[in-house]
Amino acid sequence: MNHLVSPSVLTANFANLKQEIEMLNSSNADWMHVDVMDGMFVPNISFGFPVIRSIKQYAQKPLDVHLMIVDPDRYLEDFKDAGADGITVHLEACTHLNRTVQRIKELGCRAGVAINPHTPVTLLADIIADVDLILVMSVNPGFGGQKFIQNTYKKIREVKELSKEVNSDLFIEIDGGVDLSNAARLIQAGANVLVAGNAVFASPDPLEVISQLKKAGS
Ligand code: DX5
Ligand code: ZN
Numbered sequence: 001m002n003h004l005v006s007p008s009v010l011t012a013n014f015a016n017l018k019q020e021i022e023m024l025n026s027s028n029a030d031w032m033h034v035d036v037m038d039g040m041f042v043p044n045i046s047f048g049f050p051v052i053r054s055i056k057q058y059a060q061k062p063l064d065v066h067l068m069i070v071d072p073d074r075y076l077e078d079f080k081d082a083g084a085d086g087i088t089v090h091l092e093a094c095t096h097l098n099r100t101v102q103r104i105k106e107l108g109c110r111a112g113v114a115i116n117p118h119t120p121v122t123l124l125a126d127i128i129a130d131v132d133l134i135l136v137m138s139v140n141p142g143f144g145g146q147k148f149i150q151n152t153y154k155k156i157r158e159v160k161e162l163s164k165e166v167n168s169d170l171f172i173e174i175d176g177g178v179d180l181s182n183a184a185r186l187i188q189a190g191a192n193v194l195v196a197g198n199a200v201f202a203s204p205d206p207l208e209v210i211s212q213l214k215k216a217g218s
Pocket of ligand 1 (some may be wrong): 011037146177
């Protein structure tokens, strides 16, 4: 499958959110990545339901919602109602991950599980067959614009290997410090969804960066 690009709106200009979303609508992006932070699971707070609903009002592409919040079960339905097409929860934030994943699927959303840089891929062994997407964090979650962690390449290969027999359609998404310098190598390692915040929104030509990310590795 050709890889997807999911620009992270965390780095968008929130005073011009409508224009930013329309820019993404007109781009080669596949999804829009929406980062929700609660100030507990991560040391930062981003935004919640009213902002997601506003994004959804204009978005013509699926919303790829990444929950960096503790005990996400409390809000799954609210995120679905606010416009999420996919919901990714953190393995480290869920006590009953299997139940959480089933609930996301029952809501009709793509179900994803994210792992932090220090979390071994082996912990995914008993959930990988049940999910649509694994998100490998390539920075410590909480902020845009951080430096990419090199150990991610190894982890992508491990996820790919683990999913081979049991979930060959799996989305393997990479999030944090992704840019044109590492995109091709990430795809080579087995990634098929690239999230990019800073690389897109801090660029003078976001449309071009998105196009280049789409072409990376080909
Ligand atoms: C980090 C978020 C990312 C972030 C990526 O906690 O999950 O999605 O927005 O931003 P960049 O691409 O700037 O690292
Ligand atoms: Zn994210």
